[in-house]
Amino acid sequence: MSLPLHHPHWFSDGKKRVSLPGGADAIEPQIQRLLIEKGFLRAPCPLAFLHRSVPQEACVLDENYLNAVTRAFYVQDASLRSAYYDVLRALRPLVGEDFVFQAVPIVRFHLPARFPGKLRTASGLGMQQHSDTLGGHPFELLHVWLPLTDCNGSAALHISSREDGIAILSHFLANIGGDEALYRRGLDAFFSERDRDAELQKKIVAGCPPCAMKRGDVLLFEPRCVHGGVENSSDCTRVSVDFRLMPCSVYDAFLAQPQAALSPRFRRGEIFHSATIDTL
Ligand SMILES: [Fe+2]
Known part of the structure; x- marks a missing residue:
């Protein structure tokens, strides 16, 4: 068994930006409503200035890159879920076939705040x-990342090309002696190696520039x-929604290979919704 680091199948460099203005339009009102219902706001405010209105303690990040607002949005409701399904349906033509998808999307609030612990080199x-x-x-998996605010510089997602990503991940894999089992639970080791190995850190910083995006891009x-x-x-503040999906043909092939046992939660009815987009 070997890690499929060199079997690309998505887009020319591993990523693709598309315009989907209806996505942010569908989701933002639900986020604004839930920010009030969850006690972070008294009235809607521009999301880009959320950090000026929420309590200071809500901005504090833990070393798992979570703050109180992001954690609170683990609990969602039917109206937000319905807006999420609208986004998924809008992505259907882009994917080109039926797909399975993450049942609960993650709503992230990237507020101006100090990075603690292992998030700081x-x-x-x-x-x-x-x-x-x-x-x-x-x-x-195919990641989908949808910003609800314009974002650039340190507010933006930083992301590599497939080629640079493979170089970074291969470098790390070599550092851990090619131990694939360790790689698959290797996030903390990756952060440690990033600190220990200046060359790896340089590759990450240089290879993952900010991806400036507008609200309405995906x-x-x-x-x-x-x-x-x-x-x-x-x-x-950057607010974004992220989730993962897998075309059904890829899902079926994934389940048929032995590596699927290493990711047992990625099944319909667990991390993935029990329905596919065409049967939702
Ligand atoms: Fe991630």
């Missing part, structure tokens, strides 16, 4: 670039694209 940089495959996610990318936030030193 010994050299003083706040960064959390990673590949989800380091947390045992399948290589076959970024699709494969897991070999190393990605993540950096410490937000801007005066803008």
Whole structure:
């Protein structure tokens, strides 16, 4: 068994930006409503300035890149879910076939805040670039990342090309002696190696530039694209929704191979919704 680091199948460099204005329009009103219902706001406000209105303690990040607002949005409701399904339906023509999808999308609030713990390098940089495959996610996933605010600089997602991502992940894999089992639970080791190995850190910083995006854009990318936030030193909050999907043909092939046993939660009815987009 070997890691499918060199079997690309998505887009020319592993990622693709498309315009989907209806996506942000469908989701933002639900986010605004839930920010009030969950007690973070008294009235709607421009999301880019959310950090000026929410309590300061809500901005504090833990070393898993979570703050109180992001954690609160793990609990969603039928109206937000319905808006999410509208986005999924709008993506159907782009994917080109029926697909399985993450049942509960993640709503992230990238507020201006200091990066703590393992998100801060010994050299003083706040960064959390990673590949989800380091947390045992399948290589076959397609990530979807939808910003609800314009974002650039330190407020933007930082992301590599497939080629640079493979170089970074191969470098890390070599550092851990090619131990594929360790790779698949290797997120903490990746952060440690990033601190220990200046060459690896340089590759991550140089290979993962900010991806400036407008509200209404959507970024699709494969897991070999190393990605993540950096410490937000801007005066803008970035709010984004991310989720993962797998075309049904890829899902069926994924389940048929032995590696599927290494990602047991990625099944319909578990991380994936029990329905596919065509049967939702
Ligand atoms: Fe990720």
